[in-house]
Amino acid sequence: MQNKGCQTVFDEIAQDYDAQLEQGLSFSGEGKDYYAEGRIKYLRRTLDRIGKAPSSVLDYGCGTGTAAPLLQCILGARRVVGVDPSRRSIEEARKRCAGPGIAFQALDSFRPAGEHDLVFTNGVFHHVAPGQRQQVLACIRAALRPGGLMVIWENNIWNPGTRLLMRRLPFDRDAVPLSSLEARKMLRLAGFEIIKTNYLFVFVRALRFLRRLEYPLSVLPLGAQYQIVAQLPD
Numbered sequence: 001m002q003n004k005g006c007q008t009v010f011d012e013i014a015q016d017y018d019a020q021l022e023q024g025l026s027f028s029g030e031g032k033d034y035y036a037e038g039r040i041k042y043l044r045r046t047l048d049r050i051g052k053a054p055s056s057v058l059d060y061g062c063g064t065g066t067a068a069p070l071l072q073c074i075l076g077a078r079r080v081v082g083v084d085p086s087r088r089s090i091e092e093a094r095k096r097c098a099g100p101g102i103a104f105q106a107l108d109s110f111r112p113a114g115e116h117d118l119v120f121t122n123g124v125f126h127h128v129a130p131g132q133r134q135q136v137l138a139c140i141r142a143a144l145r146p147g148g149l150m151v152i153w154e155n156n157i158w159n160p161g162t163r164l165l166m167r168r169l170p171f172d173r174d175a176v177p178l179s180s181l182e183a184r185k186m187l188r189l190a191g192f193e194i195i196k197t198n199y200l201f202v203f204v205r206a207l208r209f210l211r212r213l214e215y216p217l218s219v220l221p222l223g224a225q226y227q228i229v230a231q232l233p234d
Helices: 004-013 017-028 032-050 067-073 087-097 130-143 160-168 180-189 205-217
Strands: 056-060 079-084 102-106 116-122 144-155 193-200 225-231
Touching: 017 032, 017 160, 032 067, 032 144, 032 193, 032 225, 056 067, 056 130, 067 079, 067 087, 067 102, 067 116, 079 087, 087 102, 116 130, 130 144, 130 180, 144 160, 144 180, 180 193, 180 225
Parallel strands: 056 079, 056 116, 079 102, 116 144
Antiparallel strands: 144 225, 193 225
């Protein structure tokens, strides 16, 4: 998924990843859990609207496993598998988040078998060299059932807060961001059909009284992250 240098970075910071992320996010007034829950809640809203209820989910680039219990609890997935190239991150995920219906494994031992209804990624593709992104998507395609869904959450480079965050995070300084337009093109080239594109996390905590506008504004490229939901042909 990531180049070897990036993998080494995530191995080195696996135990401190959450602390570094919390420090980077501190200017927003919120911690990582607010954003992690917000992503899955918004995904659940999107899936409800298109009539999808995935049972088996692959969390590709799962890091230390934060999303896995949320995918199970909020999304209602019966089975969640997290994979990541950083073995130390996988060790941390197993300590913190493994449980009934949740499993983690290193990416180099993962063999896609067309068994998942949905693949979830968050902040993965800006750590993948542009020339390797189609290779990653080929692995994801192989992990999905026909008609399966691909969900990308990525940082919105048009949001100034996002650019500030990425400068504050040591592990993001060498990242290669991609816009939602680039991500949509990337998915189409890999054979996916784009279903929806939305943007979330417009308001920091100091402006939380405006958050009732988050969902109505999600069609505009304002939020700190964007979500793309795409589907494989049946």
